[in-house]
Amino acid sequence: MTVIRQILNDVRAGHRLTGEEALRLMKVRDRRIWDIALTADEIREQKVGNVVSYVRNQNLHVTNICKNVCGFCGFGRPKGSEGTFLYGEDEIRAQAALARERDVTEICMLSGVHPDFTLETYEDMIGWVHDAMPSADIHTASPDEVTWAAQKSGVSIEEALKRLRAAGLGTLQGTGAEILVDSVREIICPRKVDTATWAAVIRAAHKLGIRSTATIMYGSVEQPEDRIAHFSLLRQIQDETGGFTELVPLSYLHQNTALYNEGRASAGATGREDILLFAVSRLFLDNFDHIQISWGKVGIKMAQLGLCAGGDDLGGTMFCDAVSVDAGADEADYLDPKTMERIATDIGRELRQRTTTYTLL
Ligand code: SF4
DSSP states (O other): OOHHHHHHHHHHTTOOOOHHHHHHHHTOOSTHHHHHHHHHHHHHHHHHTTEEEEEOEEEEOOBOBOSOOOTTOSSOBOTTSTTOOBOOHHHHHHHHHHHHHTTOSEEEEOOOOOTTOOHHHHHHHHHHHHHHOTTSEEEEOOHHHHHHHHHHHTOOHHHHHHHHHHHTEEEEOOTTOSOSOHHHHHHHOTTSOOHHHHHHHHHHHHHTTOOEEEEEEESSSOOHHHHHHHHHHHHHHHHHHOOEEEEEEEEOOOTTOHHHHTTOSOSOOOHHHHHHHHHHHHHHOTTOSOBBOOHHHHOHHHHHHHHTTTOOEEEEOOSOOHHHHHHTOSSOSOOOHHHHHHHHHTTTOEEEEEOTTOOBO
């Protein structure tokens, strides 16, 4: 029996993958990718059944002005440069009112990390949205934003998290994780918090009962070893806290980014890498219930294949995703649940709407 077949049999029998085993799976380049995907699909079915879930959400991009200007991002721009925008109170309230009309259950406030924003700024913005939609989950504040706001306002991370929650924060964004290996972060996002700080903020949030997503942005400069190191840290945190709602794999969109244009990053993950990322995350992250397939990053057809390779969630309707559109994605703005239903039923699965924390509606 080949080593890959043996590993897959062991996983089916309940064995927890080691990092070395996961790395072997991640490096497969031949037809055995389908064996790995099939095993991930079986484990998905055992764990969460045949539902494909989605959340009715709306992105709210308050600003694209960003102190970090990460090389893999086509959205964030330095303060004072051309093409920047910054919403004020009226625009934020108007966006929240629009979301209410659309019956969304989650507002995803996804913005640049504005260098002038303090904790009070975040409290105000969350409060304006909360006023308009008190029952919606306000999903915002990455560990980098929390750290920045806490520093600007001279409070601890814990204090900052408590105040954001009091203002109306529902769940924390596990964004800004990118690849949780500092040597990679130095290339792709040198101004963002380091790995230890990202993990510390997430642990602090989970300890307070604030749940978060976990993300991985893959396909730029990192190696398979880095992806596995990233997964290992996520699995360790989840063992400790149980606070992650899901893993959101974010395939690198290279077209309009400095890293790619300067020849320092690849043109993104291949289809093989996307499938293996979904499947190996399902197999390695045995303490995660949900693996989201981000249609805005991989496209609708690949998203359906991702649902056959360990994924069980299609993320949100979004209504607008300037972050992906600015990076070059051409179908990232809105996905009608009718299209999601077609994707799900076509592979014998049932589409169900969920809340941010995966209660089915
Ligand atoms: S990825 Fe986020 S932090 Fe980095 S430049 Fe883009 S908006 Fe700013």
